[in-house]
Amino acid sequence: MEVLVLLAISLPLIILLISRNYYVRKPNRRPPGPGGLPLIGNMHQFDTLNTHIYFHKLAQSFGPLMSLQLGSVEALVISSRDAAKEVFKYHDLCFSGRPDLASTKKLTYNNQDIVFSPYNEYWRNMKKIFTLNLSSSKRSQSFRPIREQEVAEMVKTIRDEATAGSNVVNLSETLMNLTSSIILRITFGGRYDGDSNSHISKKLHWLLDELKANVSTFFLADYFPVIGRFVDRLSGAMSQSEKRFNVIDAFSQQLIDEYLHTSAASTDDCKILDILLEMKRDLSNFTLDHVKAILMC
Structure with missing residues (x-):
């Protein structure tokens, strides 16, 4: 019982310490974006019902290229034609990867298809x-x-x-x-x-x-x-x-x-x-x- 209590107290502290070190040590080379909370980032602010309106409001505040932190996932939001051209025409290799999603990985036999497979030699x-x-x-x-x-x-x-x-x-x-x-x-x-x-x-x-x-x-x-x-x-x-x-x-x-x-x-x-x-x-x-x-x- 004492071990369980100790784990219940120490686990949140360890997680907060890891997240703090992650955010502090990582160089800040990201585009501007709304401030978030430790661990969850901007997940609590994300509007899934009116996403287009949410992105439009963010673009008015932070410009056509902005970043969101969704848990441990860094998301880049592009809101203009020129920014999209810059990303997909001149830096396409940097953004050719595909996320390793739990919802599709199992169904595609560990990403052995073409649609969800990460961009690599395979x-x-x-x-x-x-x-x-x-x-x-x-x-x-x-x-x-x-x-x-x-x-x-x-x-x-x-x-x-x-x-x-x-x-x-x-x-x-x-x-x-x-x-x-x-x-x-x-x-x-x-x-x-x-x-x-x-x-x-x-x-x-x-x-x-x-x-x-x-x-x-x-x-x-x-x-x-x-x-x-x-x-x-x-x-x-x-x-x-x-x-x-x-x-x-x-x-x-x-x-x-x-x-x-x-x-x-x-x-x-x-x-x-x-x-x-x-x-x-x-x-x-x-x-x-x-x-x-x-x-x-």
């Missing part, structure tokens, strides 16, 4: 492979008939509903079905069924909702790496993220297994999964996790 190699094999002009043109057919199907569906006397068309659902159809046909060669009674339809929409929920979940570890991981474990945020990952991983594996089972009898043109599986066979450092991570993005 990302450059993956981008080269992706560009040459998946996103070339020739490859994009080969999928054009699929896109045209799916758009024609969508237009026909809207026309049939209008002919039947329907005054309301759910465009969000219609466009979701169109996008899913195109992606799945290009990737797996299958036809997406947008019927609400379809098992695959429910599964896909549920997975998309889970992905959005995970990305929008607040993980304290993104702002306080050491203490945040412990708190996220206690709050259940990390375990919920792991459950989502396990379900999504199992579903991805199911789609790959079904594709491998049926692809031998298929006469369709080459699909994205064919290319990824061929890369897995040819490249020693390209695993099935890489395939799933790229499919995820």
Whole structure:
């Protein structure tokens, strides 16, 4: 009991001492910005509901280039065209990195995809492979008939509903079905069924909702790496993220297994999964996790 009391008293003091040394010793080369508090910085001032208005007010006080301290994360806010040009055109390499977020790291198999992978040698190699094999002009043109057919199907569906006397068309659902159809046909060669009674339809929409929920979940570890991981474990945020990952991983594996089972009898043109599986066979450092991570993005 005495040990627990001692830890409860000493832990906050140690944290404050570390944060004080961090702020004091670090050279002040940051752009101007609002003053913050120890540890949390400007997190208590951040307006998540009216972010654009909050940034506009800050720009009036501190200029077009200002800094915020969000926990241990330093954020640079750009509020003018000239400042954006200076950063992204002349100093793009300095700002090419991507944050190592808890919400996406697990879902992308430890950042083995392209979208969330940090800017390093691995990302450059993956981008080269992706560009040459998946996103070339020739490859994009080969999928054009699929896109045209799916758009024609969508237009026909809207026309049939209008002919039947329907005054309301759910465009969000219609466009979701169109996008899913195109992606799945290009990737797996299958036809997406947008019927609400379809098992695959429910599964896909549920997975998309889970992905959005995970990305929008607040993980304290993104702002306080050491203490945040412990708190996220206690709050259940990390375990919920792991459950989502396990379900999504199992579903991805199911789609790959079904594709491998049926692809031998298929006469369709080459699909994205064919290319990824061929890369897995040819490249020693390209695993099935890489395939799933790229499919995820």
